[in-house]
Amino acid sequence: MTGPGRRNGYEQPIGRRVAELRTRRGMTQQVFADRIRKSKSWVDKVERGVRTLDRLSVIETVAGALGVAPTVLLAGKAQRAPAADTGGVVERVRAALARYDTPGSGNDSQPPPSLRELDHQAGYAWTAYRNGHLPQVLRMLPDLLDGSRRACHPQPWDASAADLLVRVYRLAAQVLVKLGEADLA
Incomplete structure (x- = not known):
């Protein structure tokens, strides 16, 4: 579709559409x-x-103030289809968050990964999150939550283990909010 400002299928960036709609409404x-x-x-x-x-919540607020549907603002934006297993992985994260393993509960068959290894995995997961690779982060989260919790359990006084656990929970919360699972976050 071509028209003013759109050549060869080029769609305006969302900010430009916001500015155009705002000025049309005299704001x-x-x-x-x-x-x-x-x-x-x-x-x-x-x-x-x-x-x-x-x-999406901000886009809906902006669209509401402009009196348009959010799809008008997103028209030129390539929308990524969610990964096919996102729902299943979110359920795995939900189960990992709900699990409270204690020593002797049957989950001690293998020792937890070292704090250094878990710290490296958490850093990698944060980098993937910042780069928008949510499906990859979602796949990592259940094991990262479990490993961090198990590493922190025998030594809760260890500040580095507690810090790691907090960082992993924060990552889980941010990913879940981004996916619209604020209640779980």
């Missing part, structure tokens, strides 16, 4: 910012493409 950046409860600077950065709109 200044400040008025628009007030309506969505953000700063004028935030709106300016979105419109210039410095800041991206990557959370």
Whole structure:
């Protein structure tokens, strides 16, 4: 579809569409910012493409203030299909979060990975999260949660083990919020 500003199937970035819709409705950046409860600077950065709109809840808020459906803002955005096993993996994460293994509960057949190895895996998972590889992080989380909990259990006073466990729980919470599972996060 071609038209003004769109050549050879090129779609405008989401920020440009926000700016266009905002000006069509006669709103200044400040008025628009007030309506969505953000700063004028935030709106300016979105419109210039410095800041991206990557959370559905924010896109819905922006679309509501502009009086359009969220799909209007997402029109040119290639939407990634969720991984086929995302639901199943989320259930594995749910089970890992609900599990409270204690020594002697049958999960001691193998020793927990070393703190150093778990720290490396957690760092890798955080990097994958920052790069948007959520399916990969989801696959890692159940084992990472289990290993971190088991490594922390025999020595709860160890600050590095406790720090690792906190980082893994934070990662799990952020991934689950991103996937719309805020109640589980």
